[in-house]
Amino acid sequence: MFASEGDPEILWIEWYVTFRLLRDARRVDVSVELFWKTSNRRIRVAFPTASTSNTGTYSIPGGWLERKRYEMKETHLWSPNGDWPAVNFVANKPRKGKPGFAVINYGTPSARIENGTMFCSVLRSPAFGYCLNHYCINYPMPTTGTKDHGWHFFEFSIVPHFGRMPDLALQADARNQLLPTTLAPAGTMPRTPLLAVKGSGVQLVSVKQPFDEKQNGYVLRLLNINDRKTTATLTFAETRGLRVRECNMIEEAGKPIKRFAKGVYRIALGPFEVKTFVVSAT
Template sequence: RADPSISIEEDGPLSATLRIEFVLRLPIGLNDSRKSRSEEQVDCQVISLVTLRNGARRVDIKTRINNQARDHRLRVIFPTGLVNATTSCAEGQFDVVERPIARPDTSDWVEQPMFDYPQRSFVDVSDGEYGLAILNKGLSEYEVREDKDCSIALTLMRCFRFQLCMRNVGGRWLDWENQPDSQMQGWHEFEYAIYPHRGRWTDSDVFAQAHGFNLPMRMVQCGQHQGALPKALSFLTIEPKTLVPSGIKLSESGNAIIVRVFNPTSEKVKGTIKFFRSLRSVRLVRLDEQAVEELKVKNGSCVEIEAGPKQIVTVEITPQRQIGD
């Protein structure tokens, strides 16, 4: 265990940040037999900046680690306290994958399983009444531990000696010691966030929080000019929140806008896409933008869509005014 030093890094009207510093004393690596850790130890400095922004519903964390140890995995553990939760839910490719927390009896299995699973931008645990989502930027491995706190473990780094099994050379392992980057030595930075919420992930805006954390709003300053747009405006409005936007782009023809959404739930979802200006036409298209059918425009700027369970839906929107006007 390490004794942390905690100080106030920032305390302003828009955000407050705590700075937490400590040193992890870890074995330098595996011993020569590669069956246990070395008795020799090294210091690994850890600095975490914990930020809460005004009006935010999540806590953002940025952790920097000076890794001097080899052959180890470093994780952050979040005790959820959701002891009645039975499954975890993690974002996948156009999906949210639900997995059981309970471990099966594997005493008679030849090969023991791993309970580390892949994720994209979040993993969520809920007991139905309350939930806790851990958001991340580029940290693709998690585990929900079957312990008294139903803890979520987020992997920051895996440090290992790169080896390759050469079956055509007697089935022996060959070390590639000339590729030391697999040990992740030196300073590394990781970003993740804690987002508590009510209900399950489908009842809250976990997706919006996770994607907003990964792709924050970009501000652009421009010069003085004339314009007819109001001070507050949404380019697109997609409802309900269980329809997740995955892409907005110009069509390959250059004359329309392609909007792609997906339904990660296990139920059919009916929703709407509303554009900020009047529409000439809307078509349901395939991923390659080939037309499937015309969709009816309602109230001049809105279209209704339907997405089956785990379905991707792509529409082509043509505004009344030419794009760029």
């Protein structure tokens, strides 16, 4: 679809929307291809639902918050003006016996729920004064980039849910971290994983080298995405000389963690708690 409206701030806008229904997938993928040339305007992608609520759940780092709609009254250039931050997803509430819906975004973390419709802001075109509004449209000055003209591509996924926010948060976060799949030659992959992490709502946030280059081993960081306590089970394939110590965020290690079984450790996590561990060989 395309349009050229009688708005002096909009020179051209054109868009294409593609919906992809994948076999055996409980989601609908949506891609938006957009060309625009505007000033002082905002583009939102709208996802209408049968709900009429103005309250929704918005993803934040390490969790989520339920927030109500607020009106767009700000006039400051830097104001979100009606939007809430939604790091990975925004969701409305399930209705009686019927699922709610969530919109997973991939890098456009600004959303609003209005009368049941979920809006995701994808572009804003602030312009400073008459010069940027009109003069730079015809002359290639460096400041033309402030309006972000040209083609843009955005992706979303629509998924149903029944209020289990930890499951939704894990799915949204996982889909935002998918890496390209590579094929390994036969026989080169271990039969058992080097590390297995199990636990309801437990997320392996990072596996990395220690800050201290002289220290051997690696660092694990776990996050409990639940709003209640849970237990994480770590199972290591290599157990010879294995030592697991909890540490603080700057990796100052404490006492070793007691082993539950050979190569198996159980970690208690409070609601939304983050714990970090140093794994090394003695």
